[in-house]
Amino acid sequence: MPVESVYPALEPLLPRVRKPIQYVGGEVGSVTKDWDSADVRWALCYPDAYEVGLPNQGIQILYEVLNERAGVLAERTYTVWSDLEALMRENGVPQFTLEAHRPVGAFDVLGVSFATEMAYTNLLTVLDLAGIPLYSAERTDGHPLVIAGGHAAFNPEPVADFLDVVVLGDGEQAVLAITDLIRDWKQAGQPGGRDGLLLRLSKVAYVPRFYDVTYHPDGKISKVIPNHPDVPFTVSKYTVMDLDAWPYPRQPIVPVAETVHERYSVEIFRGCTRGCRFCQAGMITRPVRERSITTIGSMVANGVAASGFDEVGLLSLSSADHSEINEIAVDLADCYEGTNVGLSLPSTRVDAFNVTLADELSRNGRRSGLTFAPEGGSERMRKVINKMVTEEDLLRTVTTAYASGWRQVKLYFMCGLPTETDADVLAIAQLARRVIAAGREAAGRRDIRCTVSIGGFVPKPHTPFQWAAQCPPEVVDARLRALGGALRADRSYGKAIGYRYHDGQPGLIEGLLSRGDRRVGGVILAAWRDGARFDGWSEHFSFERWQRCAEAALAGEPVDLAWYTTRERDYSEVLPWDHLDAGLDRDWLWQDWQDSIAPEGSGVAAEVEDCRWTPCYECGVCPAMGTEIQVGPTGERLDGRRLLPVVGGR
């Protein structure tokens, strides 16, 4: 049955909204397939504004993986800003995809990628504008399946009632497995209806409605158990084991509108085993799987030629840790010397070697700024979070940077970490002054800058800090104010030290949404009904609204906002995500948590090395998931003359 474009109805609304170009599609790299020749149709959604959602790697990869399949169609949809939302409601225009402006409600699947919990209210906007009932239980055979993935989906419980299916981990193979199951079910005449399909999908993904959650009188979870005999007790994450076999994106979507990242990005490896205790991404994406230098080289060559971007980002959780990063940097810099194509390494550890890499990659261009993330202000704090960086490391790194011509160094920190005191945060001021003093000496000039950037820490599921009490926003804000005062106190550093910070209040709501259970769904719905939109944008976020809605929605429960956030959990408590398996051994996580806060006798947190270079410390992921570390070196090199666009294949 043909599906009509909503564009004729949308077009007259566009002159009345801000940046209408974001709603029209037509980007180089986008694909419009014939509706009727597809038997499984996905609408892929990044639930934030186009400018943020378009560059998202996850969506771009899945878009290509799906569209490359015969009989499968994938289009994209993003959250519309409030100006267009109001006009769409007024004029009866439903949520649409950008490729062919088809109504999202006509697709088989609405696939939503959650990079952050703060996008949950945007999911409700998308569902509502699409005409899809908000609650999974209210949907019928004619409605799309609402499937979520992304890092936030490792605890989907706060939005579990709004989702039909949740995929944990890498999406490449998962979307194809789901596609096959949907096609088979359709071809078999849709046996069992919507529940029949969900039952089939429960073998490869998490279907929240097949699990019942019961609570103790004190509000803690008693049990999470399947309510159907064929549904597994736990659901495991997906892990792609050969990144070279999945060289996506090959044909990046090149936006016409301005977006937050204007570059071609290649993920040079996935996973991280540095073991930073606060880092959810590092815990849930294990083990490390490198992409080979030759695949990276051909992806860069193809991607630049196909997109016309003049910047290449070499992405990962800690890019300098690739076993052949030196060769990658030198060879790519050679290949692109004198071409006006810029190379960047967005995520860098505090390590002098990173400066050498940055020097290589910036051969063509200006050395403006470098960013490092010591995360903790004092050495004690950095041991607690297992970020093994000494003050000498940091000073050596930044002096190397200033000496080789970098003018500005940005340092990232967190506030409100477990066991933190005022002194740990104030230590940042001292550190910044030492950085400037050492830098002025090394550079032989005074016009260097250091910017301190700091935000509140939010404990995340599947990390050693998942049991921690979140620091209350009043305490975070007081420490941030004190740090600001300390940074300004010494006039001799004047404008050399910059200070940027994020208020504590949004972090508390992020904490509620991160570690919440299904009862938090009512809070999200109440906040959305009250007008919450784009909560990840400070100018749209209202703490007062969330506080009020949490109070109202949880009024009949023995729990409240503080219970979900600033309360420390103990070992025996059933956590809302315990039935969702990222492979991490719960006892290992608990021991790592204990090692960080209450180490035996020493008073100093115990450190964990990286298993790429030291023996396995048994976090549990590899045996549980049947995976293994995949690192080089391969010994290959990139040669400019050989670095020709070649289409990779699996």
Add this chain to the structure above:
Amino acid sequence: MAEPAPTRPAVQHLVVRYAKRGKMRFASHRDVARAFERGVRRAGLPIAYSAGFTPHPKISYAGGAPTCVASEAEYLSLALTVRQDETQVCQRLDAALPDGIDVIEVTEGAGIDGKPSAGHHPGAAPSGGFGHLEASQWRVVLPGVGPAAAQRAVAGFLALGEAPVERLTDKGVRRLDARAAVVEMNVVEMNVVEMGSTTADPDDGQHAVVTGYEDCAILRMVVLHTAPAVRPEDVLTALREQAGIVPSSPPMTTRLEQGPRARLAGEALLTGEKGS
């Protein structure tokens, strides 16, 4: 210490006439500029770069049609470091751009129609190498406005000595005299447009999209490129305020031509006559 990349000198300047059509009418000047920078790289053209630590591709733009306004006559010039065949550049660049940002013609040099960029009109907007683009011919489709009402409004507007209007910009309220910039304006007769379907227009051969409106007037106007610029929307503001012309949904505006004032004024008259 990094050195800026050495720059190669430009040996050829090409003038590109392009269109902003269909969905791409919603692109802003900056969106179009980004698309061209990427398009030039995708097409593999030997574009010259400015010197310095942050080199920019040498592309200069004649004043672009506003966001939401379509155009059949936008201009830019490219500086190339290796001589290229104009027809080849036209094809390669067009293939490398999003559909709707369409390259129409590529010619050598800074002028169009073989005319040098001399004869800068007094009061014309500053424009690097595009001084001969003194005026634009616009077509405005006004949904829900009857031709007779439009005729009366146009006659009334042309009889005015001045038509002060205000436009809200990012920098605040801007006051303009809409009448002073309008050289000609007329209502195109209805038989030019076939109602109820996407129609071909005799001028540009395509993209005059008028669908499903029972009643709609089509204006043609020739507007000088003054500083500050008077846009078709400013003229429509005057028509609304002076004659109560209020379209039932947003007007569809297309720039049909840019060029010397004398030539455009003649053409507008011709097409107006052709329509009646």
